[in-house]
Amino acid sequence: MLYPITGGSVQGVGGISGRVLPGGFDNYCQGSNGIGSMDARYALQLDDGAVLLVHNRGFLHFSTEGAALEAAGVWPIPAELYHCRCQPEIRTGAGRYQWVNHQLFVGTVHYPLAERVEIAIYRLA
Numbered sequence: 001m002l003y004p005i006t007g008g009s010v011q012g013v014g015g016i017s018g019r020v021l022p023g024g025f026d027n028y029c030q031g032s033n034g035i036g037s038m039d040a041r042y043a044l045q046l047d048d049g050a051v052l053l054v055h056n057r058g059f060l061h062f063s064t065e066g067a068a069l070e071a072a073g074v075w076p077i078p079a080e081l082y083h084c085r086c087q088p089e090i091r092t093g094a095g096r097y098q099w100v101n102h103q104l105f106v107g108t109v110h111y112p113l114a115e116r117v118e119i120a121i122y123r124l125a
Contacts, residue, residue, distance in 0.1 A: 001028045005042045018046035034067055036060040050094035058086030058109060075114035084109035088121055
């Protein structure tokens with residue numbers, strides 16, 4: 001499945017905020033073992049004009065009950081019925097944020113609605 005990324009917002013520590021630019025996508029492949037892999041590419045434009053490019057890969061694993069709800073098209077699926085983690089790679093040429101080019105990040109993904117994704121990203125020290 002190819003899911004378009006049409007927009008959104010971003011908030012971070014230190015007052016970082018901005019928006020998810022439309023035009024990105026998430027190429028999601030559901031395996032026969034019940035584990036899906038995501039490969040998303042999108043851009044963030046921060047309030048100061050800086051643009052960050054994100055390549056976010058991860059996996060989604062539903063419990064048996066969660067898989068049944070997903071197959072039936074039932075959303076939202078309670079968070080306790082799935083496990084979704086990601087490893088975003090963030091790149092930029094904007095001087096102030098170039099530190100992201102040399103960091104490792106991990107994240108958790110939550111689907112509160114079928115058309116909405118919430119991602120919490122953490123920098124590994």
